[in-house]
Amino acid sequence: MARSSLKVLVTGAAGQIGYAIVPMIARGVMLGPDQPVILHLLDIEPAAEALNGVKMELIDAAFPLLKGVIATTDPIEACMGVNIAVMVGGFPRKEGMERKDVMSKNVSIYKAQASALEKHAAEDCKVGKPLNSPVLVIANPANTNALILKEFAPSIPGKNITCLTRLDHNRALGQISESLDVQVCDVKNVIIWGNHSSTQYPDVNHATVQTSSGEKPVRELVSDDKWLNAEFITTVQQRGAAIIKARKLSSALSAASAACDHIRDWVLGTPEGTWVSMGVYSDGSYGIQPGLVYSFPVTCKKGKWSIVQGLKIDEFSRAKMDATAKELVEEKSLAYSCLN
Ligand code: NAD
Ligand code: LMR
Numbered sequence: 001m002a003r004s005s006l007k008v009l010v011t012g013a014a015g016q017i018g019y020a021i022v023p024m025i026a027r028g029v030m031l032g033p034d035q036p037v038i039l040h041l042l043d044i045e046p047a048a049e050a051l052n053g054v055k056m057e058l059i060d061a062a063f064p065l066l067k068g069v070i071a072t073t074d075p076i077e078a079c080m081g082v083n084i085a086v087m088v089g090g091f092p093r094k095e096g097m098e099r100k101d102v103m104s105k106n107v108s109i110y111k112a113q114a115s116a117l118e119k120h121a122a123e124d125c126k127v128g129k130p131l132n133s134p135v136l137v138i139a140n141p142a143n144t145n146a147l148i149l150k151e152f153a154p155s156i157p158g159k160n161i162t163c164l165t166r167l168d169h170n171r172a173l174g175q176i177s178e179s180l181d182v183q184v185c186d187v188k189n190v191i192i193w194g195n196h197s198s199t200q201y202p203d204v205n206h207a208t209v210q211t212s213s214g215e216k217p218v219r220e221l222v223s224d225d226k227w228l229n230a231e232f233i234t235t236v237q238q239r240g241a242a243i244i245k246a247r248k249l250s251s252a253l254s255a256a257s258a259a260c261d262h263i264r265d266w267v268l269g270t271p272e273g274t275w276v277s278m279g280v281y282s283d284g285s286y287g288i289q290p291g292l293v294y295s296f297p298v299t300c301k302k303g304k305w306s307i308v309q310g311l312k313i314d315e316f317s318r319a320k321m322d323a324t325a326k327e328l329v330e331e332k333s334l335a336y337s338c339l340n
Pocket of ligand 2: 241
């Protein structure tokens with residue numbers, strides 16, 4: 001029997017990430033090669049013409065899995081009956097700006113869109129059936145926007161609302177792969193702890209590489225501890241800024257690809273023995289206070305994510321995990337002060 005289509009909302013669809021991600025979704029990169037989709041594309045009035053151009057191109061691409069496109073500037077029409085929401089809409093950071101600079105503009109958008117999503121998304125988005133209906137926030141400050149969305153959409157279960165740190169996770173895999181000259185698909189189980197910002201902590205203490213003589217810890221293969229404890233961390237933390245400096249625009253193709261990875265693994269499951277990083281509502285794991293959206297290592301099964309438990313945390317990691325949590329506490333209070 002043919003599968004019924006899933007309605008996927010992409011906000012900010014006329015923007016850079018929007019333009020990169022919609023063909024990926026329509027080709028099955030996000031939900032699999034057998035899953036038909038209907039795209040709900042939202043942007044704001046000044047971008048309406050460009051948004052219509054994106055719709056025209058989607059039609060022209062004749063994607064077999066794409067069963068319909070709604071392109072609109074009306075948040076209610078956009079959110080109507082959606083099963084999956086990818087929230088990209090917002091203002092990006094420009095060269096020289098800190099993420100906090102985009103805070104006040106973007107958190108207000110997330111407060112407003114929380115109520116549209118809460119009132120109009122499909123029932124399964126609200127009650128977590130059958131797919132745990134994912135909501136993924138990409139726009140920065142991603143963790144805090146996700147928190148605001150969660151707090152202003154109380155009927156959407158907290159477990160359904162996440163933010164993107166998979167891009168940072170993939171960046172960490174990429175750096176290890178480059179440094180060891182191994183295939184990126186042979187590296188796994190890095191962790192991004194905390195905020196999608198320059199305080200994030202990319203941790204390789206549990207990461208491994210598949211070699212011809214079995215799985216080996218990254219710490220054993222990379223002899224230069226100094227590189228792992230300093231340059232590797234800052235390269236991953238600063239990669240977004242480096243891309244903005246190089247492109248004069250923030251990352252888009254890698255962000256879109258990471259967003260597809262995030263939703264695919266959440267919905268279809270993580271491979272056995274592998275975890276990924278996702279910004280999720282903290283339940284107090286690893287001493288991170290509840291009430292923050294914090295990036296943890298997670299495994300996913302049957303549309304549900306669970307935080308990987310029991311990893312040993314050394315003093316170096318503890319300090320870095322706490323520093324990024326502290327920034328999230330500060331961002332949360334700044335966000336509320338912007339909303340008041
Ligand atoms: P962009 O400016 O190219 O596109 C953003 C789009 O959002 C624009 O078309 C804009 O009109 C639209 N928009 C603004 N307000 C809106 C609203 N209220 N409702 C719907 N749409 C709205 O930006 P981009 O490069 O696509 O980046 C989008 C966001 O993603 C930025 O905040 C950026 O910082 C962030 N980002 C996050 C990550 C991550 O890993 N979490 C990575 C890259 C970029
Ligand atoms: C990225 O990580 O590439 C983006 O979040 C860049 C940014 O900070 O806007």
